[in-house]
Structure formats: C-alpha cells, structure tokens
Amino acid sequence: MIPATGKILYITALIAGILLLQSCVHDDFGEPEASEIPVGEVISIAELRSMHQGSQVYFDRDVSVYATVTMDDKNGNIYRSAFVEDETAAINLRMMAPGGVYQGDSIRIYLKGTTLGTYQGMMQLDNVNADKNIIKLATQREVEPLSLGINQLDHQTHQGRLVRLENVQFLSSEVGEPLADSENLQTINRTLEDCSGNTLIVRTSGYSNFADQPAPGGNGTIVGIIAQYQQDLQLYIRNMNEVVLDGPRCGK
Amino acid sequence: MKKYLFPAISLLLVISLNAYPQVSPEADTEADTLDIDRDIPILTFSIDDVEGDAESHDISSLLQGSRDIYVNTAGFNFGSARYRIRGYDSENTTVMINSIPVNDPETGRAFYSVWGGLNDVTRQTEPVNGLGPSRQTFGGVGGATNIVTRASDFGPNTRTTYSNANRTYNHRMMFTHSTGMQDNGWAFTISGSRRSAEEAYAPGTFYDAWGYFLSTERQINSQHSVGLIAFGAPSRTGRPGVAVQEAYDLTGDNYYNPNWGYQDGEKRNSRVNNYHTPWVMLSHYWTPGSGTEISTTAAYSFGRGGSTALNWYDSHKSFDHPDYNLAGDPRPDYYRWLPSWHSSDPQMRELLTDLWKNDDSFRQIDWHWFYDANQRNLFTVRNVDGVEGNDITGLRSKYIVEDRRNDRTQLVFNSTIEHIVDPTHVISGGLNVSLSQTHQYKTIDDLLGGDWFYDIDQFAERDFDDPMMAQPDLNNPNRIVREGDVFGYDFTGNINEYSIFGQSEWILPSWDFYIAGELSQTTFWRTGNMKNARFPDNSYGDGEKHSFTNFGLKGGATWKITGRHYLDGSAAYMTRAPYFRNAYISSRVRDDVIEGLESESIMSGDISYIVRTPFIKSRLTLFYTEFRDQTWARSFYHDELRTFVNYIMTGVDTRHTGAELGIDLALTPVLSAYIVAGTGDYIYNSRPEVTIARDNDSEIMAEGRTVYLQDYKIGGMTHTAGSVGLRYDSPNYWFVGVNTNYFDDIYIDINPDRRTEEALEGLVVSDPQWQQLLDQEKLGNNFTFDAYIGWSWRIQYQYFLQLNLSVSNITNKKDFRIGGFEQLRYDSQQPDQFASKYFYLYGRTYFANIVFRF
CATH class of the missing domain: 2.40.50.140 (Nucleic acid-binding proteins)
Known part of the structure; x- marks a missing residue:
C-alpha cells in the first residue's frame, strides 16, 4: 500500500479534481431584464x-x-x-x-x-x-354597448363598435336554423329585422363554438360588434348569453 | 503469458472505458404544427416519448464486455451508428444487475444511464448472446446480460481515472476502491464518478452527472453470505436535436440543434433531462453444498425521471425585422419558418434564408421574447379553484418550460438457484416478482417571468362551448399553477409481474444441450390522479386491471465436431404481455386500452458454425426471428381529419433474418486482426389495422383501415455493418490499433399512415405524389476509420499507470446520415411539405484516459 502521506496527498488531489470539475456546468438562469416599449x-x-x-x-x-x-x-x-x-x-x-x-x-x-x-x-x-x-x-373593463336601432347604424361612426339592438328578431324563415354550419365549418349570414322592416345581417363563423345554436324565435335584445363587408353592415355575436330573444314577435 | 497481461488489461480498459456511443436524438416528442386554416399548436408524442435519451437504452456498452468478437465489436464500433444486433430493440435483451432484471417495466427497455459513469464496477459482465442459456433468467431473443456487482466478486483494487473526450461529455473522473473478500469476512467496494461538459459535441448540449456505488458483503460462514448493494447516477443533460435537411443546409451544420437559444449571452437548452433512479439491493447468498448456489435478493428502486420542454398558450412569437410578418410557434425550426414553405413568395424566402444563415436569435430559441411577452400579459382568471368571486389578476405566463416527469418505483424480489447435478448436468431456475409504479405527471419548471400559468387544456377550450370541458381535473377546477406545481395530467401506471423459469444444461464430451422454460403473469392498470373533464367517468381512480399469462420455451444444442469446430443451433418460442406504454390509447387523460389487447408472440431460431484454434476464433451465424401481434400507438395532429388523434395499429408483425460473421485472427504473437460483418433484412411482415380516435373525446374517426406495411423495412437503424481491424501489442507494454467500419442498408423510419388507401385518395399511380408517399428512403452507405493507442507502465511493482487514446471517425466525416424518420404529419398533395428529419454521425471524436491503480 502507498505510505500514509502519499495516500493523503492522493486523496486530496482527487477531491480537488472533482471539485474543479463540479463547478463548470451552468445551472440557474435568472430573469433577464424586460425590454421597455416606448409610448411616443x-x-x-x-x-x-x-x-x-x-x-x-x-x-x-x-x-x-x-x-x-x-x-x-x-x-x-x-x-x-x-x-x-x-x-x-x-x-x-x-x-x-x-x-x-x-x-x-x-x-x-x-x-x-x-x-x-x-x-x-x-x-x-x-x-x-x-x-x-x-x-x-x-383587465375586466367591460364597455357599455351603444343602444341603437338598426336604422340608426352609421357606416362611419359605428364601424367596429359594440352595440345593443332592442326589439329585434330573426326572420321567421330562419328561426330554429343553426347560426352557422359547424359540420362543414362554413360561415352563414342570418338576418335580423326590427318591427319597421329594417334588417341587419348576423354573420357567424362555422368555427365558432356556438355555431350549432339555433336562431331563437322571439323578439328582444342582441349585443354584438358592428362589422362591415363592402356596403353591408353585419353583426358579430360575442356570446350567446348576449342574445336574449324570447319575447313576443313583432305584431303580436 | 504475463507479457500479455498488461496489453490485455489495457485493451480491456480501452474497450470498456470507451463505452460511450454518441447521443442520438430519437423520433421523439415534437410539438407539431398548425393547421393551414386554423393555427392550432398541438403536441405530437411517440412511444419513445420523453422517456429520456435514446442513448440511454442503447446497450452497446454492455456488449463490449463480451468475449464474442462479433458482439464486442458491434458494441464498440457500431454503437455510434445506432446499429442493433439482429435489429432488436433493447426490450429483447434482459439486463440484470446482481441477477435482478433491471429492464424498465413500462417499456421493457434497458436504460443503462441508470448506472452511468459507474464503468469501473459494471465492467464484469456475464453476457449471453441470442438464445443461449443464462443461469439467472430466461432472457429474451436478444439474450441476457448479468452485471456482477457482488462485493466478493471484485478483486482488491484501487483505481483512479481521469478521462477527456469530446463526445457526450468532456471530463470524467472516477475513483474506485475494492477490498475483495478479506480475512475478517468482509468485502467492500465503493466507486464514485463525475462526468461533465459545458458543451459537448452537439451545440447547446451540456452534461452534469455524478455516480455513486457501494457494495458490501459479509461472509457469515462457509455457507451463508449477505450483501448490500446501493448505487445511483444522478444526471442532468441538455439534449441534442434533430431537424429537417433544409435546416442543416441553411445553418451549414449537420448537428444544428433547435432546442437551445441564448439568454443573456449564455446557451440555454429548453430540453433538459434530469434523472436519478437509485437502486438498493439486499442479498443472501447460500451455498448449501458444493455445486449449489442460491441467491435471494430484495431490491428497491425509486427516484425521479424528467425531461423539460417548452409549452405555450397563444404564442405570438415572431421576429423583430421590418419585413418579417410571421408569427405563432416559438420553435425556431417550425415548418412555416423555413423558406421552402413560402414557395410563392420569393421575397419572404430570401428574407428567411438570410435569417437562417446569419441570425442566431432567429434560428435558435429566443428566450428574451418569452420573458418580455410574459411580463406584459396581465390577465384575470375568474373563480380560481372553483370558488365563486375568487378572481386573481396577475401576469399569466404565455411561454413556460414544463418538466414532464416519469418517476419510477420498483420493488423486486428475486431468487435464483444454480445446481451442478454432476459434471455433465447443471440445472438452474428462479423466480422473480416485480411490483412497480410509474408516476407520470408534469410540473412547471420555469414561468419565464410570469406570475403563474393557467391550467386549462387549450385544445378543449377551442373545441367546446362549455369552459368546464377544458379542465384537466374536475376535482381541482380552475387552477393557476406556479413553479413546482403539478398540472396538465397526473396518473400512475401499476405493473406487477410474477415469473418463474427453469433450465437444464447438459455438457457432454461431444454435445451440449440445454432447454429452458418460463411462465409469467403480468397485471397492469392505470390509476388516475385527475378527473379529466372530457372523460369524467374514465379518468380518476383505479382503472380496469389487465392480466396476461405468458410462457416461453427455448432449447439448443452444440455439436462439438472436433475440439476446434462446433455447430450450434437454438430455437425459442415465447409470448410476451404488452408493455404498459403501448397498451393505452391516451393514458394521460383516460383509462382506455387498445381494443383486443393481447400478448405478442415471438419465435426465433439460429444456427452457428464456430471455429476455435490458436490462430483463428470465428463464428458464423444465421438467424430468423418473427414478432407477431405487436401494437403501435402514437398521438399527433392528423391533417386529413383536421384534429389531434390517437393513432393505434394492431397486428403489427415484424421479421428479422440475417447473418453474423466474426473472425478474430492471431496473425503473429504481436499482431492480431479481426473481421466482423453482419447483415440482416428487418421488415414489417403484416398489414396492420388502424383505429384513429379523436383525442379530445374518444370519437372513433376511422376504424379498420388497412396499413399496407408488408415488406417495408424497419427504419431508423443500420441493417448492414462490417468492420476490419488490426492491432499491434508490443512486448514493451504499449499497443496500437486501427479499424475501418462500413455501414449500409439504412432506411428511414416510415409513417404508416402514408401507406393507406386513404392517403392515396385522389391520386393515380402516375402522379409524382404517389411514389413520394409510398417510397421508403434509403440512406447512403459509408466508411469510417478509427484508431487507438495505449501505454502502460509499472511503478515500484505494485502501481500501474495506463494511458490510452482512441479516435473515432478519423477522417471527420460529417455527412453520414445514420438514421431518420418521416414526420407523422403530412399533406398528401405535397408530401415534401413536412420533410423527413435526419441525424448525422458525429465527426472526429476522441477519448483519452489516464488510469492510476494499485
């Protein structure tokens, strides 16, 4: 066996070697500074x-x-x-x-x-x-929708706005029809009317998770965003609980 | 004789210490791509999913302990090219430590990384190749290897080693001290190891590993002895990656690794493996009479296994450049960030090509983008924990690093007996009981600057109107999770296996015979720890138990034609229970196994002609093996069905036929040579049936589809390999050797879905897509050259100093594709859209050792 002093030296060198190798692999990544986005x-x-x-x-x-x-x-x-x-x-x-x-x-x-x-x-x-x-x-800053009638909608002022339409209903021919085609992922335009005969397209995508919902038959309130395609204004539904059409239809 | 001792020892040293096959990336988890119309980030996972590195279940280092020149060379020279003996995966070879089978119960694979770095104490092996008889276990068609770690089996020895290399790690230090069995009845061996690399051969890969080992034994009396063995190998490594050829070409680097990116000037890898699964074994060795040995062991394994990966929600990852207007996937090699995707936009192609060639923050992960985005994402989660009104506002992390965990616990009880009836007859047998749990779940590893992560399933959120459907755990709804918290999925696989085997060997003057049989019972079931909203009745708690009874029978005979010529033949038939990993359709979310789950059957036979003279030792073998009724399960985004699916093939048969030749020549007392060649034809031997289920709701989208897989080659590995080597052993205790290796018949791992009638719908034979979809790419053949040299010195009679150096791939060939795979996602109209991914052999690598022992 190696004499005692040799042994000690040997083991020390060993430990030193291990410690040397131990420190060389990067471990913790701290958080970098976030970049600022100027306001201008x-x-x-x-x-x-x-x-x-x-x-x-x-x-x-x-x-x-x-x-x-x-x-x-x-x-x-x-x-x-x-x-x-x-x-x-x-x-x-x-x-x-x-x-x-x-x-x-x-x-x-x-x-x-x-x-x-x-x-x-x-x-x-x-x-x-x-x-x-x-x-x-x-977060959670809900915007109060503008209450408007279909004939009050203006292409310039209201494009993109959140609106509430009151006393409106789907055309009787569309009542009960699904709002969009989720089977084939097709968009469908349905039509709302007020009691004066003014109409507005309600456009729903086949990808929306309420596409299968049938167009309700009653008269009431609907909240949505006013969009535009060429000359036509269209309404996008945000959520089915903003479609409250359960009252008696026009003329009833 | 003595003058051969040093070179022999040194050679053994070189062979065994040089054990490291390169880390080869696997066909692994791939966060897949977005639908053309709807950007849907979806995860693809394969069976090799997240278990860790493919490297760690390639058992080539174990093969190097064999004295069979073919097996030894295959382990040493072919390992780096992912060669597999007879085309078998490691679940066909039983690996044992101290007679305890240590193959992973969930997948059957042998993860040698469990004892990584403990080369000094795992060098003594009892390898049985192919269908030969092992006395500790029945084994598989690939054989059985026992690693001897009993303290009294180590001779007295103290050894310290330092190694320097450039493959998977840069530095290694090992220290081992053995006393052997001492007069006082105690034997004791300890070993410690450290392996490290700041960055190994592939860019962005680091290595941070330790190993510890203790084996003690107390000889109580002449008949009884008890021993304790405990070891572990904690390791943390950064993974290399795999990419399409376009990415390699654009970066000019065949080892381009998409997994890392710079953070504050340092390379940070998003895919880090972190494993530590120690074993403790308590053994009783009993020799009731001479010629009879009974070993009984109780063993316990526990610990952690994990692999990190990026995950994201609503990623808008883009690149800061005035003309760059693409956004979405945070992975740098996502298919839409490649110029080839923009076939009709030459300006974008030019811009992307330029960025790929020149910009590191573009072609690698941009960590700073993630921190910035997370720190700006103020969000309010309402009704947290299902508590009405408990709204929490904070920085919701969009990008995170998650840790996918697979923590294994295993209890083994094993007893084997070996009894020499008389000099011509040895019987052996044993029983093995294995009770294991694999706890699989994921945790948040790093929030990357955010306050928390909102634990909902984003695909269910998209698909279902009811937000509750997106809950991974209805028992703990609406959670926000922080670093260390479990989220997403959480279940345990319980796997119990009971087996007994018996074997009888006759050793006669002209003949050797053996027969062996095995009987086993396997039961497994899933225990869910989360009640998934999409499968509320089928995810929480103990699931259905599945039991299989299996048997195996094998036998062989050796005809000793003369003392120098032998003819050997063996045959085996066995059935094997399905592995837990392959049995479930989508184990993370529900308790459903593949319909018609059954055991697979394996039959195998081989004949060998063996020559042993002082001048030549050779073996020529022909083999034939069939696997029947295997299952294949993957989850990925399916383009035709436009959703994330579970893809299950049943009735998968494979056939392996081939030949092996190993010749070891002692040309002169100082010069020796070897020739080794193996070739095989490994093919799919059936037309499996496919069931495709939608992952979100288990709706069966396709059933009974036929996959025309017959005769396609099993891909991802070399079918033909050969090596010729020359070695000079100087009487002055140094040696030098060179060898040349040849690899051929390397086929791409195919995507079975492309070989269906549905994939070819709308196409005719003359369409170019037809052939593109069906052809299996064959990669080019190649030669590589290796050399090694070593010296040993004796100091003061008892101290030895050894130095050796080996260099692989001396010509630095960096364009050798050793494997690849087709992506699971594909477009029938444009098969090149999702190109195959390849991996290359490392260029010139070296391994240098200095050993001091006494």
Missing part, C-alpha cells in the same frame, strides 16, 4: 382612422393608442382578430396569430410595425403582434 405620440382611435386617406399607412415610429378590447377570437367566431374601441371610435385589429388579447383588456397599442388599411370596406390595423404591440394595463 398618443392618438385616439378616431384620429387613427382619419389617417387613412385612401391608401395604407405603415407605422415606423413611436405612436400609441389607448383602447379597450370589446371582442376577442376565443370562441372562434372571428379568427386572428379583435375589436377595440375608445370614446371616439372603434377599430378592428388583425393579429399576427390567434388569441393574445381578451375581451375586457384595457390596453395600449404600440403602433410601430403595424399597418392601417381597409379590407372590403372595413378599416383594420394589420400585423398586430400581441407580444410586441400590446401592453395590458388592466
């Missing part, structure tokens, strides 16, 4: 909308808009899309990916990198990235 110039949605003078506007500077989210795409009725409004106006956000913003979010939209444009008559802010362009300031 603050404008209202009405001001934003007015910037569109017939051609697209690409934002490459620091500009921000404060808004509240009135509709998200979680239930599938819209896709990669959201609606936001402030006191002045409303606008449709075209997102780069699904989800990201949720109904009730009070947000600041950082416009750099987004594009203001129109699609078939509907104005939208395109290429919005929820991770880079949206800063959430608060």
Whole structure:
C-alpha cells in the first residue's frame, strides 16, 4: 500500500479534481431584464382612422393608442382578430396569430410595425403582434354597448363598435336554423329585422363554438360588434348569453 | 503469458472505458404544427416519448464486455451508428444487475444511464448472446446480460481515472476502491464518478452527472453470505436535436440543434433531462453444498425521471425585422419558418434564408421574447379553484418550460438457484416478482417571468362551448399553477409481474444441450390522479386491471465436431404481455386500452458454425426471428381529419433474418486482426389495422383501415455493418490499433399512415405524389476509420499507470446520415411539405484516459 502521506496527498488531489470539475456546468438562469416599449405620440382611435386617406399607412415610429378590447377570437367566431374601441371610435385589429388579447383588456397599442388599411370596406390595423404591440394595463373593463336601432347604424361612426339592438328578431324563415354550419365549418349570414322592416345581417363563423345554436324565435335584445363587408353592415355575436330573444314577435 | 497481461488489461480498459456511443436524438416528442386554416399548436408524442435519451437504452456498452468478437465489436464500433444486433430493440435483451432484471417495466427497455459513469464496477459482465442459456433468467431473443456487482466478486483494487473526450461529455473522473473478500469476512467496494461538459459535441448540449456505488458483503460462514448493494447516477443533460435537411443546409451544420437559444449571452437548452433512479439491493447468498448456489435478493428502486420542454398558450412569437410578418410557434425550426414553405413568395424566402444563415436569435430559441411577452400579459382568471368571486389578476405566463416527469418505483424480489447435478448436468431456475409504479405527471419548471400559468387544456377550450370541458381535473377546477406545481395530467401506471423459469444444461464430451422454460403473469392498470373533464367517468381512480399469462420455451444444442469446430443451433418460442406504454390509447387523460389487447408472440431460431484454434476464433451465424401481434400507438395532429388523434395499429408483425460473421485472427504473437460483418433484412411482415380516435373525446374517426406495411423495412437503424481491424501489442507494454467500419442498408423510419388507401385518395399511380408517399428512403452507405493507442507502465511493482487514446471517425466525416424518420404529419398533395428529419454521425471524436491503480 502507498505510505500514509502519499495516500493523503492522493486523496486530496482527487477531491480537488472533482471539485474543479463540479463547478463548470451552468445551472440557474435568472430573469433577464424586460425590454421597455416606448409610448411616443398618443392618438385616439378616431384620429387613427382619419389617417387613412385612401391608401395604407405603415407605422415606423413611436405612436400609441389607448383602447379597450370589446371582442376577442376565443370562441372562434372571428379568427386572428379583435375589436377595440375608445370614446371616439372603434377599430378592428388583425393579429399576427390567434388569441393574445381578451375581451375586457384595457390596453395600449404600440403602433410601430403595424399597418392601417381597409379590407372590403372595413378599416383594420394589420400585423398586430400581441407580444410586441400590446401592453395590458388592466383587465375586466367591460364597455357599455351603444343602444341603437338598426336604422340608426352609421357606416362611419359605428364601424367596429359594440352595440345593443332592442326589439329585434330573426326572420321567421330562419328561426330554429343553426347560426352557422359547424359540420362543414362554413360561415352563414342570418338576418335580423326590427318591427319597421329594417334588417341587419348576423354573420357567424362555422368555427365558432356556438355555431350549432339555433336562431331563437322571439323578439328582444342582441349585443354584438358592428362589422362591415363592402356596403353591408353585419353583426358579430360575442356570446350567446348576449342574445336574449324570447319575447313576443313583432305584431303580436 | 504475463507479457500479455498488461496489453490485455489495457485493451480491456480501452474497450470498456470507451463505452460511450454518441447521443442520438430519437423520433421523439415534437410539438407539431398548425393547421393551414386554423393555427392550432398541438403536441405530437411517440412511444419513445420523453422517456429520456435514446442513448440511454442503447446497450452497446454492455456488449463490449463480451468475449464474442462479433458482439464486442458491434458494441464498440457500431454503437455510434445506432446499429442493433439482429435489429432488436433493447426490450429483447434482459439486463440484470446482481441477477435482478433491471429492464424498465413500462417499456421493457434497458436504460443503462441508470448506472452511468459507474464503468469501473459494471465492467464484469456475464453476457449471453441470442438464445443461449443464462443461469439467472430466461432472457429474451436478444439474450441476457448479468452485471456482477457482488462485493466478493471484485478483486482488491484501487483505481483512479481521469478521462477527456469530446463526445457526450468532456471530463470524467472516477475513483474506485475494492477490498475483495478479506480475512475478517468482509468485502467492500465503493466507486464514485463525475462526468461533465459545458458543451459537448452537439451545440447547446451540456452534461452534469455524478455516480455513486457501494457494495458490501459479509461472509457469515462457509455457507451463508449477505450483501448490500446501493448505487445511483444522478444526471442532468441538455439534449441534442434533430431537424429537417433544409435546416442543416441553411445553418451549414449537420448537428444544428433547435432546442437551445441564448439568454443573456449564455446557451440555454429548453430540453433538459434530469434523472436519478437509485437502486438498493439486499442479498443472501447460500451455498448449501458444493455445486449449489442460491441467491435471494430484495431490491428497491425509486427516484425521479424528467425531461423539460417548452409549452405555450397563444404564442405570438415572431421576429423583430421590418419585413418579417410571421408569427405563432416559438420553435425556431417550425415548418412555416423555413423558406421552402413560402414557395410563392420569393421575397419572404430570401428574407428567411438570410435569417437562417446569419441570425442566431432567429434560428435558435429566443428566450428574451418569452420573458418580455410574459411580463406584459396581465390577465384575470375568474373563480380560481372553483370558488365563486375568487378572481386573481396577475401576469399569466404565455411561454413556460414544463418538466414532464416519469418517476419510477420498483420493488423486486428475486431468487435464483444454480445446481451442478454432476459434471455433465447443471440445472438452474428462479423466480422473480416485480411490483412497480410509474408516476407520470408534469410540473412547471420555469414561468419565464410570469406570475403563474393557467391550467386549462387549450385544445378543449377551442373545441367546446362549455369552459368546464377544458379542465384537466374536475376535482381541482380552475387552477393557476406556479413553479413546482403539478398540472396538465397526473396518473400512475401499476405493473406487477410474477415469473418463474427453469433450465437444464447438459455438457457432454461431444454435445451440449440445454432447454429452458418460463411462465409469467403480468397485471397492469392505470390509476388516475385527475378527473379529466372530457372523460369524467374514465379518468380518476383505479382503472380496469389487465392480466396476461405468458410462457416461453427455448432449447439448443452444440455439436462439438472436433475440439476446434462446433455447430450450434437454438430455437425459442415465447409470448410476451404488452408493455404498459403501448397498451393505452391516451393514458394521460383516460383509462382506455387498445381494443383486443393481447400478448405478442415471438419465435426465433439460429444456427452457428464456430471455429476455435490458436490462430483463428470465428463464428458464423444465421438467424430468423418473427414478432407477431405487436401494437403501435402514437398521438399527433392528423391533417386529413383536421384534429389531434390517437393513432393505434394492431397486428403489427415484424421479421428479422440475417447473418453474423466474426473472425478474430492471431496473425503473429504481436499482431492480431479481426473481421466482423453482419447483415440482416428487418421488415414489417403484416398489414396492420388502424383505429384513429379523436383525442379530445374518444370519437372513433376511422376504424379498420388497412396499413399496407408488408415488406417495408424497419427504419431508423443500420441493417448492414462490417468492420476490419488490426492491432499491434508490443512486448514493451504499449499497443496500437486501427479499424475501418462500413455501414449500409439504412432506411428511414416510415409513417404508416402514408401507406393507406386513404392517403392515396385522389391520386393515380402516375402522379409524382404517389411514389413520394409510398417510397421508403434509403440512406447512403459509408466508411469510417478509427484508431487507438495505449501505454502502460509499472511503478515500484505494485502501481500501474495506463494511458490510452482512441479516435473515432478519423477522417471527420460529417455527412453520414445514420438514421431518420418521416414526420407523422403530412399533406398528401405535397408530401415534401413536412420533410423527413435526419441525424448525422458525429465527426472526429476522441477519448483519452489516464488510469492510476494499485
């Protein structure tokens, strides 16, 4: 056997070697500093909308808009899309990916990198990235819908707005029909009418998780977002519990 | 004789210490892709799911202990190319430590990483190749290997080793001390090991592992002895990745690893394996009379197994560049981030090509994006924990790292007897009882800057109107979880196996015979710890018990034609219970097994011609094996059915036929050579039936579909391999050797769904897609060259110093594809859309050892 001193030296060298090797593998990753998103110039949605003078506007500077989210795409009725409004106006956000913003979010939209444009008559802010362009300031801020009649809806003022329509009903030919075709994932346009004969399209996507719901037969209140396709205004339902059509129909 | 001792020892050293096959990524968990129309991130998992590394169940290091030149060479030279002897996976070989089978009960595989780094004390093996007789167990068609760890079986020895390498780790330190059986009746062996690498061969891979081992034995009297063995090998490693050829071409690196990214200048790997499964064994060794040995052991294994991965909710991961407007999947090699996807947009193609070539934060994970996004995601969860009005507002993590855990606990009771009836007759037998649980669940590993993660199933959230359907656990609804909390799924697999075997061997002057039989009973069931909302009646609590009774019979004979020529033949037939991992349709969420679950049957036979002269030792073997009625289960996103499915094939048969040749030549007293060659034809031998169930609600979407799998090759491995080596052993105690290896007949692992009538619907034979869908790609053949050299010195009669160096793939061949697989997701109209993924042999690697022992 090795003499005692040799043994001690030997074991010490061993332990030293092990300790040396022990420290060389990185373990804990701490949190990096979050990057700040500058505010820049603050404008209202009405001001934003007015910037569109017939051609697209690409934002490459620091500009921000404060808004509240009135509709998200979680239930599938819209896709990669959201609606936001402030006191002045409303606008449709075209997102780069699904989800990201949720109904009730009070947000600041950082416009750099987004594009203001129109699609078939509907104005939208395109290429919005929820991770880079949206800063959430608060949640559960429900917007009070505007109470309007179908004939009061204005293409300019109310595009993208959250509205409440009272004393409306589905056409009798559509009562009981599913709002959309979930089997083939097809969108269907149903029609609402008021008691004066004014009509409004209710557009529902076959992907929405309430597509199978039948159009109720009664008269009552419906809450939704006003969208536009070419010349037609359309209503998007956010949630079936905002469709309360259980009263007696017109003329009864 | 003595002058051969040192080179022999040194050679053994080189062979055994050089044990490391490269880490090969597997066809593993893949967070799959988004629907063209609806962006739906979905997870794909395969049977090899998350168990850990493919490396760890490749048993080539065990093969190196064999004295059979074919087996020894296959382990040493072919391991890095994922060669498997006779095309068998490791569940066909029983691996034992101290006579206790240690194959994983859930999958049948042998994970040698359980004793990784303990090379010094696991070097003594009793390997039985193929259908030969083992005296500790019945074994599988691949054989049985027992690792001897009984304290009195180690000779007195103290050894310290330092190794330096560039394969899976960079540094290794081992220290072992054995006393052997001492006069006072005690034997004692301890061993410790450390392996580490900041970054190993593949980029982003780190290695952080320890090993500890203790074996003691107390000789009570001439008949009785008791021993205790305890060991473990905790390890944390960063995984390499696998990618499509386009990604390798764009990055200019065949070892491109999509799993890592920079965080504050350091490489951070999202896929980290973290394993520690120690064993404790208490044994009683009894020798009632000379020629009879009875070993009885109670053993217990416990610990943790885990593999991390990214997970995300509503990812808007994109890239900061003015012209870049893609977003969604946070994985850098997601199919839409590849230029080839944008066939009609040359500008985007150019931009993506440029980013792939030049930008690390684009082609690797962007950790900073995740932290930024999480820290901006204010969210309110209402009615947390199902409590009305309990609304919690905070930063909801969109991106997280989760730890997918599989913690195994196993209790084994084993007793084996070996009895020499007379010099010509040995009988052996034993019984083995194994009671095991695999607890499978996942936890939050890192919230990446957020406050909590909201535990709901995002696919159920999308598909169902009722938000309660998205609850993973109705017993604990609406949870927000933090680091360390269990979420998502939580269940335990209970697997009990009882088996007995008996064997009789006759050793006669001209003939050897043996026969052996085994009888076993396996019972398994699932215990759910969460009541899944989509399967409320079928997920929580103890599930249905499934029992199988199986048997095996094997026998063989050796005709000793002369003292130098032998003819050997064996045959076996056995049935095997399905493994827990393969039996359930979707074990994470419900208690449903594959319909018609039955045992598989295996039949095998081989004949060998063996020559042993002082000049030549050789073996030529022909073998034939059939596996029948196996099952194959995968979960992935199905393009045609547009949803996440559980894909189950039953009635899968395979056939393995081939030949093995090993020749060891002692050319001169100092020069030796070997020639080793193996070839086989491993094919699917049936047309399995497929059932496709929707994962979300178990709706059967397709039933009884035929998969035209007949005659397709079993992929992902080399069918043909050969090696020629030359070795010089100097009388001055140094040696040098070179060898050249050849690999051929490497086929891609195919996607069975592409070989169905449904996949070809709408196509005709003359369409290019027809052949593209059906063809099985064969990878090119290749040569590699290795060399090794070693010295040993004797100091003051009792101290030895040994130095050796081996270099593999000397020519640094980096374009050798050793395997690959077709993706499970595919588009019939454009089969190239989801291209196959490949992995390459590592370039030049070395292994250097210095050993000091006395």
